[in-house]
Amino acid sequence: MFNAPMSLQRAQYLISALNISPNDRVLDIGCGDGLFLKHIALSNQIIGIGVDNDEALIDAAITDWSQPESAITVGFVCEDALSYSQKQKPVDIAISIGSEFVFGGYRELLQVAHKILKPNGKLLVGTIYWKQTPPPDYLALMNGENAYFDLSTTVELAHDAGFLPLEVHRSNDDEWDIFESRHTRKRYMSALETEQSELQDRAWSWQSGYLKWGMVTMGFCFLILQKIDNVSSHNEDSA
Numbered sequence: 001m002f003n004a005p006m007s008l009q010r011a012q013y014l015i016s017a018l019n020i021s022p023n024d025r026v027l028d029i030g031c032g033d034g035l036f037l038k039h040i041a042l043s044n045q046i047i048g049i050g051v052d053n054d055e056a057l058i059d060a061a062i063t064d065w066s067q068p069e070s071a072i073t074v075g076f077v078c079e080d081a082l083s084y085s086q087k088q089k090p091v092d093i094a095i096s097i098g099s100e101f102v103f104g105g106y107r108e109l110l111q112v113a114h115k116i117l118k119p120n121g122k123l124l125v126g127t128i129y130w131k132q133t134p135p136p137d138y139l140a141l142m143n144g145e146n147a148y149f150d151l152s153t154t155v156e157l158a159h160d161a162g163f164l165p166l167e168v169h170r171s172n173d174d175e176w177d178i179f180e181s182r183h184t185r186k187r188y189m190s191a192l193e194t195e196q197s198e199l200q201d202r203a204w205s206w207q208s209g210y211l212k213w214g215m216v217t218m219g220f221c222f223l224i225l226q227k228i229d230n231v232s233s234h235n236e237d238s239a
Helices: 008-017 035-043 055-064 081-086 106-116 136-141 151-160 173-194 197-217 231-238
Strands: 024-029 046-052 073-078 091-097 117-130 163-170 218-227
Touching (some): 008 035, 008 163, 024 035, 035 046, 035 091, 055 073, 091 106, 106 218, 117 151, 151 163, 151 218, 173 197, 197 218
Antiparallel strands (some): 163 218
């Protein structure tokens, strides 16, 4: 539903755990079709902006939001998320679910978020973590890149970047099964409709790799982080 292994129940909990105040400025970085931001707006009076560089997804977000409740101040922008976030006013809440790559990686996301958040602002991150060291064959399936860390290191990096890790949650097996199955089904249906055996082979390659390695290797976590203003003294205290 949210292009992440996240159930509606988990989404609702995370939204409530952000403790959003009326008229908070909320920036969803890599918002996709804007569904998560819309869920926030329907239960909170916010000033929300969703940004993504995929024009089709942003068009869908705008079209779907053209309804009576759109009187709530929410907008969607098709633009590079990094450049957009750097020129905006500080926000109360920043969201990045599976979109740290637009900043160059997880560490870079933390650095940018710390700059764009107001004092005591919150960052909701959804990101992959390793349950165990990924085997070389699995990394090869992921283009040979290893941009992630184990869960402890993922949280520690946020702490060292000037955030208090208020809450740490992990996607469960059901959420992963639904997420992976939906994507795999979509790939197979596309391959059948277009009669492209290559697409079918790619779908099977990913599915078999996930079943063989991914299930026991790749996790997904959600972190609710609160900005600490004095990063240097915070790091010195924790040294």
